[in-house]
Amino acid sequence: MKRVLVIDDAATVRMYHRNILEGAGYAVEEAVNGMEALEKALQEPADLYVVDVNMPPWDGYVFLQRLRESDIPQGPAIMVSTESDSKDEARAYVAGANAYLIKPVKPAQLLTTTKLLLGESVS
Amino acid sequence: MALKRGITPQSDPASNPESPFDFGTAVKQLSDQDPALRRASVHALAKHPEAVGALVDRLKKEEMGLVRQSILTALVGIGDAAAVSGFAECLHSEDANLRNGAIEALKLLPDRTAPFIPALLADPNSDVRILTISILESLKYAEVESWLISIVEKDTHVNVCGAALDLLAEVGSQHALEPIQRLKQRFEHEPYVQFAADLALKRIRGN
């Protein structure tokens, strides 16, 4: 079973993402900020990361940069942001994101992106 | 080679006469090129409320995360109205790290922050409103629920309402039930709002 690490400071958002992903057969773990997420990833790398942009004390960009610098197996990352600003989207890709979604995400949107990034068939 | 007994470090400030404190020098040094000196002057100013203005000015410009963190810590330690108002200004910064730092700091000063909340919740920028709701998380005020209810009743931004629902699931009472129902109708086609609203309703009812 593929493992997804959902990182967001809002418990409701984590549960929402968890529900969608578990419903499609993924194993989901949660972290509440970027530093905690990095600790978890270093101990057990995930197959995919769903990363909120805004979550003090480390935001999603810092998490991704540190993850990409580390020597663990690299899973793809979906960055989730409230801003639709294209500048933020560019910054997300520079930091190491593989996809960029605007909150609130629709279930189908999250699932399709997840499957595409994991190289699974979308049907 | 082996275990060797260490010597008790001197903790008496009088034992450190080579660097006498001078307010003016410390403030000037806040802009020094050397980050270590900037950080040292932040520490020297950390107990001086009259330095808040200078510290806030530096906070807005500071690019080194380490120095920024020590300024935040110093300002939180002083924790007066001027410090809080400085943090509130930072919520409008373009720099996400600075905004996040300011939020974390405001969360640590709930009593001083409370008077700023109504204005922040009415801010035209939806991201500021969302960040403000995350400050409410650590406020121990009876008004928290009514603030959240008024967001749920009136705010037009889906993510602001979503953030309010997240916290209502924790602190909401019977008073929040109907406003949440109405919100569900307002965002009828938004799966996230439906999910968050149902969760909040379930948590408030306790079953």
Next chain:
Amino acid sequence: MSATIITDEDFLKFKEFFYRKTGISFENSKRYFVDRRILDRMEATGSETFREYFMMLRFQASGEEYQLLTNQMTVNETYFNREDHHFKCLTDSILPALVKIKKNKSPIRIWCMPSSSGEEPYSIAISLLENWPGIHEWDVEIIASDIDTGILEKAKAGVYSARSIRNLSPEVLRKYFTKVDVDYQICDELRQAVEFTRVNLAEPLDTRGYKNFDVIFCRNLLIYFDDISRLTAAETFFDALNPGGFIVLGHSESMSRISPIFSVCRFPEGIVYQKPNPNR
């Protein structure tokens, strides 16, 4: 007694609140443990319903009830070699990494707090002598601090109950302890090797002389601090460490809830934190 129960939703609500505040996440297998403690505190505070209790926990201005409950949820007992993977981490990973970056042969300095009654610093000392070959090449200083002068006196005396030494092998006991009636006293050599000092970690004036450490052991202390004191402690640790120096926290603690100024560092024995080393 009324048949107060904690519903599944109550449990989840509490679980999320506590996770956000402390970073400690209770699995469902801990449900009974958690419920039991909440129910005890509800009874002690005269709360009739979970909601009434939770609101007090959440909104009480003094935060006293939150502290009390946290203490109950994180029962701590000091004994030799508690959470011993950290000692293994010290001798097998941290010290080998440190000696590689050390520029001269100055002593390796370890700051250990809370000293409590001494089990922690003496466990470190024994680990070094038993499990770190480098002890023959390097001098090591251990300074152990606590806010409580009474407990520091106990640490200096170094007399322990059978319960406290239960994790030590008979060989280690024979080597470093003498039996005194029913208790065990640690040998003079180790008592002389550790410097005990009184320090309030939340008070910068107390800690300003504490510099040039290579390792800080601070397990199960910050969890009892308020948020502002934790931030101050993180700054203090930063200043007390040499670049590249390490911090070891307790198993349920994480720097991620405190401050972003340290790097996260993974070793086979677990996660520790490191002061960034710009010269590397």
